[in-house]
Amino acid sequence: MATTQEVGGIGHSVPRKEDARFIRGKGTYFDDITLPGMLYMEILRSPFAHARLNGIDTSRAQALEGVVAVVTGELLAQHSLAWMPTLSGDTQAVLATDKVRFQGQEVACVIAETAYIAKDALELIDVDYEPLPAITSPQDAMADGAPMIRDEKEGQEGNHVYHWEAGDKDATDRAFADADKVISLDTHYPRCHPAPLECCGCVADVNPATGTATIYMTSQAPHVHRTLFAIVAGLPEHKIRIISPDIGGGFGNKVPIYPGYVVATAASLLIGRPVKWVEDRTGNLISTGFARDYHMRGELAVKDGKMTGLRASLLSDQGAFFADAQPTKVRAGLFHIVTGSYDIPAAHVVADGYYTNKAPGGVAYRCSFRVTEASYLIERLVDNAAHELGVDAAQFRLDNFIQPDQFPYESATGFLYDSGNYPEAMRMALEKLGYEELRKEQEAARAEGRLLGIGLASFTEVLGAGKGKDYAIAGVRMFDSAELRVHPTGKAILKLGVRTQGQGHETTFAQIVASELGIPYDHIEVQEGDTDNTPYGVGTYASRSTPVAGAATAVIARKLRDKGKEIAAHLLEASAEDIEFDAGSFYVKGSPDRAKTIQDIAFAAYTDIPDGMEAGLEGVHYYDPPNMTYPFGTYAVVVEIDRGTGQWKVEKVVAVDDCGVRINPMIVEGQIMGGLTEGYAIAAMELITFDDDGNCIGANMMDYLIPTAWETPEFELGEMVTPSPHHPIGAKGVGESATVGSPAAYVNAVIDALWHAGVRNIDMPLSPDKVWQALAEAGLAE
Amino acid sequence: MTELATHTGAAAALHPVEVTVNGQKRSAAVEARTLLVHFVRESLGLTGTHIGCDTTSCGACTVLVDGVPMKSCTMFAVQANGAEITTVEGLEQGGQLHPIQQAFSEEHGLQCGFCTPGMMLTSMALLAENPNPTDKDVRWAISGQICRCTGYQNIVNAVQRAGELMKEGS
Numbered sequence: 001m002a003t004t005q006e007v008g009g010i011g012h013s014v015p016r017k018e019d020a021r022f023i024r025g026k027g028t029y030f031d032d033i034t035l036p037g038m039l040y041m042e043i044l045r046s047p048f049a050h051a052r053l054n055g056i057d058t059s060r061a062q063a064l065e066g067v068v069a070v071v072t073g074e075l076l077a078q079h080s081l082a083w084m085p086t087l088s089g090d091t092q093a094v095l096a097t098d099k100v101r102f103q104g105q106e107v108a109c110v111i112a113e114t115a116y117i118a119k120d121a122l123e124l125i126d127v128d129y130e131p132l133p134a135i136t137s138p139q140d141a142m143a144d145g146a147p148m149i150r151d152e153k154e155g156q157e158g159n160h161v162y163h164w165e166a167g168d169k170d171a172t173d174r175a176f177a178d179a180d181k182v183i184s185l186d187t188h189y190p191r192c193h194p195a196p197l198e199c200c201g202c203v204a205d206v207n208p209a210t211g212t213a214t215i216y217m218t219s220q221a222p223h224v225h226r227t228l229f230a231i232v233a234g235l236p237e238h239k240i241r242i243i244s245p246d247i248g249g250g251f252g253n254k255v256p257i258y259p260g261y262v263v264a265t266a267a268s269l270l271i272g273r274p275v276k277w278v279e280d281r282t283g284n285l286i287s288t289g290f291a292r293d294y295h296m297r298g299e300l301a302v303k304d305g306k307m308t309g310l311r312a313s314l315l316s317d318q319g320a321f322f323a324d325a326q327p328t329k330v331r332a333g334l335f336h337i338v339t340g341s342y343d344i345p346a347a348h349v350v351a352d353g354y355y356t357n358k359a360p361g362g363v364a365y366r367c368s369f370r371v372t373e374a375s376y377l378i379e380r381l382v383d384n385a386a387h388e389l390g391v392d393a394a395q396f397r398l399d400n401f402i403q404p405d406q407f408p409y410e411s412a413t414g415f416l417y418d419s420g421n422y423p424e425a426m427r428m429a430l431e432k433l434g435y436e437e438l439r440k441e442q443e444a445a446r447a448e449g450r451l452l453g454i455g456l457a458s459f460t461e462v463l464g465a466g467k468g469k470d471y472a473i474a475g476v477r478m479f480d481s482a483e484l485r486v487h488p489t490g491k492a493i494l495k496l497g498v499r500t501q502g503q504g505h506e507t508t509f510a511q512i513v514a515s516e517l518g519i520p521y522d523h524i525e526v527q528e529g530d531t532d533n534t535p536y537g538v539g540t541y542a543s544r545s546t547p548v549a550g551a552a553t554a555v556i557a558r559k560l561r562d563k564g565k566e567i568a569a570h571l572l573e574a575s576a577e578d579i580e581f582d583a584g585s586f587y588v589k590g591s592p593d594r595a596k597t598i599q600d601i602a603f604a605a606y607t608d609i610p611d612g613m614e615a616g617l618e619g620v621h622y623y624d625p626p627n628m629t630y631p632f633g634t635y636a637v638v639v640e641i642d643r644g645t646g647q648w649k650v651e652k653v654v655a656v657d658d659c660g661v662r663i664n665p666m667i668v669e670g671q672i673m674g675g676l677t678e679g680y681a682i683a684a685m686e687l688i689t690f691d692d693d694g695n696c697i698g699a700n701m702m703d704y705l706i707p708t709a710w711e712t713p714e715f716e717l718g719e720m721v722t723p724s725p726h727h728p729i730g731a732k733g734v735g736e737s738a739t740v741g742s743p744a745a746y747v748n749a750v751i752d753a754l755w756h757a758g759v760r761n762i763d764m765p766l767s768p769d770k771v772w773q774a775l776a777e778a779g780l781a782e
Numbered sequence: 783m784t785e786l787a788t789h790t791g792a793a794a795a796l797h798p799v800e801v802t803v804n805g806q807k808r809s810a811a812v813e814a815r816t817l818l819v820h821f822v823r824e825s826l827g828l829t830g831t832h833i834g835c836d837t838t839s840c841g842a843c844t845v846l847v848d849g850v851p852m853k854s855c856t857m858f859a860v861q862a863n864g865a866e867i868t869t870v871e872g873l874e875q876g877g878q879l880h881p882i883q884q885a886f887s888e889e890h891g892l893q894c895g896f897c898t899p900g901m902m903l904t905s906m907a908l909l910a911e912n913p914n915p916t917d918k919d920v921r922w923a924i925s926g927q928i929c930r931c932t933g934y935q936n937i938v939n940a941v942q943r944a945g946e947l948m949k950e951g952s
Contacts, residue, residue: 015887019895021895022894023898025870116813196894197928198832198834198896249931669890670933670936674930677932706840706930709929709934709937710921
């Protein structure tokens with residue numbers, strides 16, 4: 001419903017409400033919280049990737065003045081807390097008892113009067129390790145005679161974690177048998193890390209008098225975390241309060257429960273004082289939720305210029321514990337969206353996961369459950385196919401897109417795409433880029449010995465993870481919730497089960513209410529993150545807040561509007577069926593001057609209601625999405641490669657996004673530019689890797705490279721709006737589109753610059769040394 | 783006034799540190815090894831200065847020491863003895879936002895807010911030297927800071943906008 005800029009409903013780029021505190025340094029991140037009597041916790045981590053633990057002597061640490069306690073796995077085991085469940089139904093050691101299984105694994109915790117003393121004491125803990133051979137790849141993990149990592153697990157044989165398939169194998173085999181040409185690609189989507197600027201941590205405060213546990217923690221999913229705390233720690237759920245305060249970025253890293261949270265809470269319970277744990281950057285990078293690490297083989301069958309079949313086989317490197325954050329019924333996330341934007345009649349996906357001596361976690365770094373890996377594979381494969389067929393990469397895509405009149409479209413792996421216009425997104429991107437001209441420039445440049453490349457990627461995402469009966473995490477269905485109360489003076493409070501980490505929920509969700517009820521957005525307080533004061537929700541990740549909680553917000557606002565019509569009918573002495581609503585005004589059909597404002601209605605809801613009506617103007621809605629949403633777009637990147645150094649410079653990035661209806665266009669564009677930057681980061685430099693002994697390389701921000709403003713390219717954005725037909729306001733979600741879609745565009749651009757010289761693939765990150773190596777092999781290095 | 787020293791091991795020797803922070807004289811006795819960022823956050827209670835990396839890489843802890851942007855995780859508090867320190871809490875004056883604050887909000891130069899204090903302080907130091915920075919000038923000046931959310935483009939716009947606002951205001 002259209003609103004004025006002052007009311008600030010959907011479509012207005014109003015300034016963000018949350019900025020007021022952040023620009024003053026008045027945000028409250030968990031580390032800003034200090035409680036009386038608070039103690040500090042530090043974690044001792046394993047220096048070995050794989051070792052038997054023969055004993056831990058904590059006596060020297062315990063003797064240090066200011067140390068209150070040293071917690072080991074043995075102590076936790078006495079309380080049945082040495083192991084905890086993971087989000088994928090496996091178990092994970094809280095503190096090691098039998099073995100350490102990755103470098104950086106949590107071995108012991110010191111609780112002390114100050115953080116400095118706790119750190120000092122770590123050096124006084126003596127651990128007797130017996131090193132074992134380390135496994136650092138799924139290929140090694142499956143080899144005959146490979147050491148078994150999870151030897152403590154009953155029924156476990158070898159290092160295999162799961163086998164999973166999607167799609168139709170026979171139909172796909174037939175398509176390949178019938179194909180003119182088969183294009184294949186083997187690639188590794190490397191391990192990277194979300195590395196939000198704020199590391200993880202908590203302040204756990206278990207009050208010995210009341211038995212209430214208040215845990216201030218960096219949580220993207222506070223309600224689910226409360227439930228898990230209840231199950232893991234055996235604390236009664238009504239006595240647990242999780243408060244997720246301001247979060248300094250999440251990107252998936254703050255979805256799982258980490259050992260630090262569990263030990264800090266247990267320590268507070270046992271000691272009776274609050275305990276703060278602040279993870280350092282090394283701890284963050286080497287032990288918490290990494291992302292990707294998929295070894296992928298893709299094969300594309302083509303007949304008469306049409307894609308007719310797709311095979312994908314995956315080897316996923318799970319680390320020491322299978323802790324992927326994903327809906328329980330799938331094992332490789334939503335990877336089977338791999339047919340992407342193309343009308344491919346047959347597809348088959350086979351995935352196998354293996355344990356390795358690397359950190360567990362498998363979170364989706366700004367991605368909806370492995371959609372990023374899928375999008376990367378298909379977009380790299382399609383680009384290579386176009387090259388091999390000698391067809392223009394844009395034209396090959398246009399020839400194979402799902403067409404606008406095919407929606408709703410059922411994909412070969414069973415997804416029901418809601419809406420889209422892929423050719424239009426491509427055309428807009430090509431026009432903004434000046435594609436034809438650029439292809440000529442590229443040819444001219446090549447004649448001069450310069451290496452220019454143009455990369456495209458036309459992604460389709462799948463967001464929201466509905467329906468609830470099909471998708472659940474740890475048994476909790478993937479609904480989300482909104483509770484809205486309009487106070488007598490017409491000011492409102494909206495409470496949500498999700499948790500913003502910078503996405504601007506306090507503004508965006510108020511704007512939805514502004515559109516539905518006509519209350520100015522800055523008269524609506526949005527609250528999230530406190531499990532005592534918000535309705536149960538499943539959290540913010542996988543771009544699900546707008547698709548699910550945004551829908552819940554619209555639905556509850558509409559319910560209040562319906563009640564408002566009844567109140568208006570009472571006040572205007574008309575029948576409720578005759579009351580119309582527009583832009584905050586309830587009026588009698590045909591007599592717009594017989595009207596009451598939303599503020600009048602709110603006041604009357606508490607002061608003048610018809611007989612038999614319940615007082616108040618408030619309600620809660622739990623929204624179960626009828627389907628996923630499918631944002632899409634085309635990204636185009638131009639690069640030039642330096643033949644002397646292997647460095648590639650991004651000359652231009654055009655990003656056309658269609659995320660359905662845009663609630664706050666300014667915020668949407670901010671999300672897209674952030675994602676394009678993280679996509680660039682992954683394509684160009686971010687890498688968590690390991691040496692043969694399992695030592696993590698990438699354990700601090702000097703080794704784990706994150707782009708600064710200097711390296712980051714400029715972006716030109718294009719907007720399209722194809723509303724989701726099943727979402728109450730037609731929105732699809734946008735937080736992750738650009739991280740999902742853009743890595744392939746950057747890599748395709750580099751490969752495009754080198755294809756003529758025989759280069760077919762370089763695995764990410766495309767660091768200058770790797771590109772230079774490819775140049776040298778192709779005889780292009782200077 | 784002298785605040786409680788928060789990092790004191792019982793046996794460690796304490797050193798008095800006196801600074802002028804955001805125009806106010808403050809002092810505390812701290813261990814020699816106390817980092818300036820911990821002194822600012824905990825001894826002075828100014829939690830707008832953040833910690834993101836421990837290796838001087840991210841710049842979330844940047845404060846101005848005698849007008850110069852310093853990563854306060856890589857400086858000891860005792861080294862700042864006698865210095866003038868500006869933190870994000872000192873930007874707003876008499877209820878008036880500093881132009882850099884206004885511009886960051888107007889241009890959507892922040893999302894999660896964690897890097898924002900350091901970004902703003904570094905940008906202020908740039909604008910003090912160069913009131914009309916080009917895109918490249920800004921990108922170079924803030925290249926010691928990491929933002930994970932914005933992709934920097936709106937930060938660059940915000941810094942340039944702040945330069946304009948400062949000229950209009952002067």
